[in-house]
Amino acid sequence: MKELSVLNLLGINELTKSDIDLIFKTADSFKEVINRQIKKVPTLRDITIANLFFENSTRTKLSFELAQKRLSADIVNFSASNSSLTKGESLIDTANNILSMKVDMIVMRHPHSGAAKFLSEKTNTVIINAGDGTHEHPTQALLDSYSIKEKLGGVKGKKVVLVGDIKHSRVALSNIFALKKLGAKVMVCGPTTLIPKYIKHLGVEVEHDLKKAIKWCDVANMLRIQLERQDIQYFPSIREYTHQFQLNKEILEITKKPITILHPGPINRGVEITSEIADSEHSIILNQVENGVAIRMAIIYLLAGSINRS
Amino acid sequence: MKSTEILNSLQVSLTINRLCSQLIENHKDFSNSTLIGLQPNGIFLANRIKNCLEKSINKKVLTGSLDITFFRDDFGRKEKPLIPSVTNIDFSIENKKVILIDDVFFTGRTVRSGLDAIMTFGRPLSVEFLTLIERRFVQSLPIRADYIGKSVDTIKEEKVSVLWEEENGKDQILLHSPIEI
Numbered sequence: 001m002k003e004l005s006v007l008n009l010l011g012i013n014e015l016t017k018s019d020i021d022l023i024f025k026t027a028d029s030f031k032e033v034i035n036r037q038i039k040k041v042p043t044l045r046d047i048t049i050a051n052l053f054f055e056n057s058t059r060t061k062l063s064f065e066l067a068q069k070r071l072s073a074d075i076v077n078f079s080a081s082n083s084s085l086t087k088g089e090s091l092i093d094t095a096n097n098i099l100s101m102k103v104d105m106i107v108m109r110h111p112h113s114g115a116a117k118f119l120s121e122k123t124n125t126v127i128i129n130a131g132d133g134t135h136e137h138p139t140q141a142l143l144d145s146y147s148i149k150e151k152l153g154g155v156k157g158k159k160v161v162l163v164g165d166i167k168h169s170r171v172a173l174s175n176i177f178a179l180k181k182l183g184a185k186v187m188v189c190g191p192t193t194l195i196p197k198y199i200k201h202l203g204v205e206v207e208h209d210l211k212k213a214i215k216w217c218d219v220a221n222m223l224r225i226q227l228e229r230q231d232i233q234y235f236p237s238i239r240e241y242t243h244q245f246q247l248n249k250e251i252l253e254i255t256k257k258p259i260t261i262l263h264p265g266p267i268n269r270g271v272e273i274t275s276e277i278a279d280s281e282h283s284i285i286l287n288q289v290e291n292g293v294a295i296r297m298a299i300i301y302l303l304a305g306s307i308n309r310s
Numbered sequence: 311m312k313s314t315e316i317l318n319s320l321q322v323s324l325t326i327n328r329l330c331s332q333l334i335e336n337h338k339d340f341s342n343s344t345l346i347g348l349q350p351n352g353i354f355l356a357n358r359i360k361n362c363l364e365k366s367i368n369k370k371v372l373t374g375s376l377d378i379t380f381f382r383d384d385f386g387r388k389e390k391p392l393i394p395s396v397t398n399i400d401f402s403i404e405n406k407k408v409i410l411i412d413d414v415f416f417t418g419r420t421v422r423s424g425l426d427a428i429m430t431f432g433r434p435l436s437v438e439f440l441t442l443i444e445r446r447f448v449q450s451l452p453i454r455a456d457y458i459g460k461s462v463d464t465i466k467e468e469k470v471s472v473l474w475e476e477e478n479g480k481d482q483i484l485l486h487s488p489i490e491i
Contacts, residue, residue: 305391
């Protein structure tokens, strides 16, 4: 367990369990570093990283930037809204132009599934997928599992339910891969229209009744309804969705055991979760954000090791 | 490889006792001093020194362990990234006299990294360096130890290994030389 089995982080599906264990172990050290009086280490001072965000992001972009700065890397930021993309430049041309400026690593978010893999095949640099379409969001899944491990002492054998828009959620798919590799039992819960037909093939249980799902689980990961990815109407109204799938005090009172609550953000307070529950003692939403920086530092550190300096 | 014993179990124990006496001369009751073992190999020595000091002064001595992986100067020059060990400094080092501890003082690069790493925990009053074995004539940086268990003359191709009772059943320090030397 000394190095990752991959040269890029394209998705959780390509990682082995020992890769995930190595990332978690390294993140432990970085979590200690970011709680020091001086939170910066000089490790990556000769590395340049480009953050290519072809899609809006607040948390992930900020978290990656902070992780890169804490590691002393130089960074360049690119966002689609104010770039040559609007002038018709292709992804490959944009990336190659940036790479000509001697960039060592690319962190990319893109609205199209498979964009990160495509770029990794066409360029000779380290790629980290920060979310590609409805495919994967590997760093989010890693920080979710890491936060569960931190709170409950382990992931193996824990029952985790992912609630909400499973169909359009890259967070859900990456979480399913990560949790299964770490030995958790996984259930997805949401309206029939937002659960992919063949999801059971991934070894997860399907439930459409939130009350039953909550009774079953130890951990609930509440996903956001992705209105921006919905080409057709998948449920009658937000009000009806809220009525059936909102995590609130009444639902949690059904089960006597404490349930750990996660949310990848941004939260639509009052839709998938009430403020009271999002801010409760069982919610680890803000721990997820802190752990996100440590996990991203660990991934960048481990992947940067393969960059040739000679 | 030819192996020669530098220190046996008794000599290790006597050397540690002497180093403790020297530390007490300079740090008195250790009320404002702290021991920091450099991970991974310095922590065994740091714990021995701590136990020996506590017996002598009959008082707890603040001791921590420091990992220097992220402060090394050879990142990306090795085939694999190094995996860090645990840092455990759960006290403030601000205005304290810090004694960095490592078992072997070779090129000085670990100590250089240790100096950078310890500063991220605050601004110590002073920093000293203690080592059990100083390898003379092989330092790459202008760094010297303040407390030395034993100095040995070595060339770069040789290797010093430190065995601790906690890990290997007995204390012993060996010098390994290529046969042709």
